[in-house]
Structure formats: structure tokens, C-alpha cells
Amino acid sequence: MDGARARLAYIVSTWPRLSQTFVLTEVLALERRGVALRIFSIKEPENEPVHEDLRRVRAKATYLSLANNRKKVVRGNFATAVRHPLRYLRTLLRALLLNPRWSFLQSFLQAAYVADLLSRDTITHLHAHFATAPASVAMFTHHLAGIPYTFTAHAKDIYFDTKPRLLRTKIKHSRAVVTISEYNRGYLTHLMHPSESTKARCVYNGMDLSRYSNGHPGIEKHLVPSIVTVARLIEKKGVGDLIRACHILRERERSFRLEIIGKGPLRAALKTQVHLLKLQDTVRFRGALAQEAVREAYRQADIFALPCVITENGDRDGIPTVLMEAMACGLPVVSTGVSGIPELVESGRDGILVEPRNPEMLADALDRLLSNEDLRKKLGAAACAKVTKKFSVERSVTELLGLFQLEADR
Numbered sequence: 001m002d003g004a005r006a007r008l009a010y011i012v013s014t015w016p017r018l019s020q021t022f023v024l025t026e027v028l029a030l031e032r033r034g035v036a037l038r039i040f041s042i043k044e045p046e047n048e049p050v051h052e053d054l055r056r057v058r059a060k061a062t063y064l065s066l067a068n069n070r071k072k073v074v075r076g077n078f079a080t081a082v083r084h085p086l087r088y089l090r091t092l093l094r095a096l097l098l099n100p101r102w103s104f105l106q107s108f109l110q111a112a113y114v115a116d117l118l119s120r121d122t123i124t125h126l127h128a129h130f131a132t133a134p135a136s137v138a139m140f141t142h143h144l145a146g147i148p149y150t151f152t153a154h155a156k157d158i159y160f161d162t163k164p165r166l167l168r169t170k171i172k173h174s175r176a177v178v179t180i181s182e183y184n185r186g187y188l189t190h191l192m193h194p195s196e197s198t199k200a201r202c203v204y205n206g207m208d209l210s211r212y213s214n215g216h217p218g219i220e221k222h223l224v225p226s227i228v229t230v231a232r233l234i235e236k237k238g239v240g241d242l243i244r245a246c247h248i249l250r251e252r253e254r255s256f257r258l259e260i261i262g263k264g265p266l267r268a269a270l271k272t273q274v275h276l277l278k279l280q281d282t283v284r285f286r287g288a289l290a291q292e293a294v295r296e297a298y299r300q301a302d303i304f305a306l307p308c309v310i311t312e313n314g315d316r317d318g319i320p321t322v323l324m325e326a327m328a329c330g331l332p333v334v335s336t337g338v339s340g341i342p343e344l345v346e347s348g349r350d351g352i353l354v355e356p357r358n359p360e361m362l363a364d365a366l367d368r369l370l371s372n373e374d375l376r377k378k379l380g381a382a383a384c385a386k387v388t389k390k391f392s393v394e395r396s397v398t399e400l401l402g403l404f405q406l407e408a409d410r
Helices: 021-032 052-056 066-083 085-098 102-118 133-145 164-173 182-191 194-199 239-251 267-276 291-300 321-328 359-370 373-390 393-404
Strands: 007-014 036-043 060-063 125-129 149-153 176-179 200-202 226-230 257-261 283-287 303-306 333-336 352-354
Touching: 007 021, 007 102, 007 133, 021 036, 021 052, 021 321, 021 393, 036 133, 052 291, 066 085, 066 102, 085 102, 085 133, 085 164, 102 133, 125 133, 125 393, 133 149, 133 164, 149 164, 164 182, 164 194, 176 182, 176 393, 182 200, 194 200, 226 239, 226 291, 226 321, 239 257, 239 267, 239 303, 239 359, 257 291, 267 283, 291 321, 303 321, 303 359, 321 333, 321 373, 333 359, 352 359, 359 373
Parallel strands: 007 036, 007 125, 036 060, 125 149, 149 176, 176 200, 226 257, 226 303, 257 283, 303 333, 333 352
Antiparallel strands: none
8 A cells, every 4th residue: 555545543542642742753753654644532632731743743633532522422323333233233242241331331432433434534544552442442443344453552551451351352353462662562462362472562662863862062051960850740650769869869968950840640749748858949840841841851951860660559651751752862861670661771881770669779870970970971872872773763663554554655
């Protein structure tokens, strides 16, 4: 199929989403390759900053939330049921037997609406981001419209949000399941029947390296070294441990600043922690920022830190995109050996990894970097070289197009 005629539908949880830059980067790269895209979003976007790159997206976005599109969804279900009555009933029964909860049945209703819309389109493949509702909608749309699908599984969606039985079913009917680390691929393979294990494929989230630069010689750094973190303020990001490490560094009379970029439910608790540890002059909360401002923060910083943890309920990161972004900017990074992070960061070569939930060890790593500019430059240069070689979006999109069985303009 010629790239100009390739038609692909992306099903996502929320479009646009500030914290999901990897989806935006992927969509833009596919469009650059000549793939015509259509986007279906399970939920409406939140009231948050929007990345400037969103203006470059040509794909039409359709929203599926029942709350705001009830009449359209009902009409779509009626049309699909009339067009394919047996398929509709079989798929509804399948949904009820798999999981009779209303949240799962909503995915069926949304899929029937999508199937009706696609009956007037030439979409040849469906791809969902996340193994939760987006993959459910893709699976049901496949049953209703006969269009093959794949989905990308990330982290929380497979370790916490989706029951193994449902995950196995979604994989069984898919052409392939993509995941963002070999660590995740190993987990998924153990869930699958041996005959299906080849369906699990690791495709790393790719970076648009043209948007980043290895350092910025013309920019003036602050006299006081700065550490930056970019994260949703939730437990698995380990920001509380980072603040405790900063307290240890202050007790050692180390001079530095910490900038925290992001929002989330732990913001108030983290600000209280900063106040109790008397770090108000050292730690600054900047809130959620668009990608352009985040890139500027990377350029101004000396070190990037993200001490990820695995929570008690099993939630964890995959390979955080922000680590790749910081490395692409030539920043030395400090993180933990959680999940797929060691596939990105080789400790001592292109970053430093410490034990999770160990503020003392984290402080030691940050102290080494704060006191050694040559080490910062060495690790930062190696980090940029690795991301350039292994984590470009062009490489990722080539792999994805092979799985979608679409050809595109080279």
C-alpha cells in the first residue's frame, strides 16, 4: 500500500494529553511518512497547557465519551446493529461474558460508534495506546468491522489497571502487542500461550531528536547548579525521595537548586514536605508546562533526576519519556533500576542508577555530579549519543509500520 493511501486509526485515552508526548511525537512522525491518520479519543482533554507541536497534526480527532456524545454514540450503535446484526449481538455477548461491568460495556458502545464511522472510511488498521479502554475499543471494533488491530502496552496499564485474563484476550485477537521495554515484553510473554509469544514486540518510544540539542553552548547557566525533574506528582515517580535527598545535600552544605515540573495529586503533600524540611529557598514547584518550556528547562539545568519506585499495588513506570528527553539534551541523569529504565541508562556510562526508595544513595549520586563538572559532561555526552543511536522516532515508526503492515513514503 502506498504511503499516501495508507489509512490508520489511532485510539487513545485522551487527546491531547500533556504527559503523553510520546503519542504526539509518534503521530507526527507517521504523518511525515505519508500515513493518513484518524484519531479517536476515549475522553475529552483536561484543562491543561497544550504543546505547540499539536498545531502540526493534520489528523481529525473524534471524541467517544458518552457523557458529551451520547446521541452520536446511540445513533452509531443503531446503525452498526442494523448493518451487522449478528456481529453486533455476538460482540455484545462477548463483552458481557468477559467483563459485565459498565466501564467495559462503555468500550463496546464506543466501538460500535467507531465501527459505524469507519464504515464510511478506508481505515485499514487500528492501533491503540494503552492496554486499558483504548485496547478494548480496538478489540471490539475489530470484531464489529473486521479491521485488524495492534496496541501499545506501557506500564500501569499492564501491571495494575488490566486483569491478566482481559489482557490475554486483547492480545489473542490482536495482530501484535507492542510494548516499550524488553522488561515489559518478558512480562507479557509469560502471560501468553507459547504459540502466541511472538506477538509481543518491544518498540521503544521514539524521540524527535530535531526538537532537542546536545547542550546549548550559547545559554548562560545559573551560578548555582540546578537539578530538574519532570513528572506527574504521583508516588511511582519518587519525587518525595528526591526532596529527602535534597535535605541530605543541604545538611552537607551543598549549594544547588531543584526545579519540579509537573502537577498531580501529591503536590500539596510534597509542598508540605519541602516546608517541613525548610527547603523553600532550594526547591521550586513550577507546575505543568508545555513541551517548549520543558525543553528550555532542560537547557538551563545541570542534572536531571527521576528516582522511580514500584508502589505497593504494583504500579510502576516503563521507560519514562522524560529521561530520554533529558538525555537527548545532553544532561546527566540519575534514576533507579526499576522496570525498563536499565535498558535506557547504563549506570556509570551514560547516567547513574541508584536503589529505589534510598534517599541517602540518591543524595550521594547527586553529590558526585554537583561536585564534578567533567563527570556531568562525560555522562551527558554518552547519554545523548545513546538516545540518538537507539531511541529515534524514525526508527520506532519504521518498526511500527512493519507491524501495521503499512508501507509509507521513505
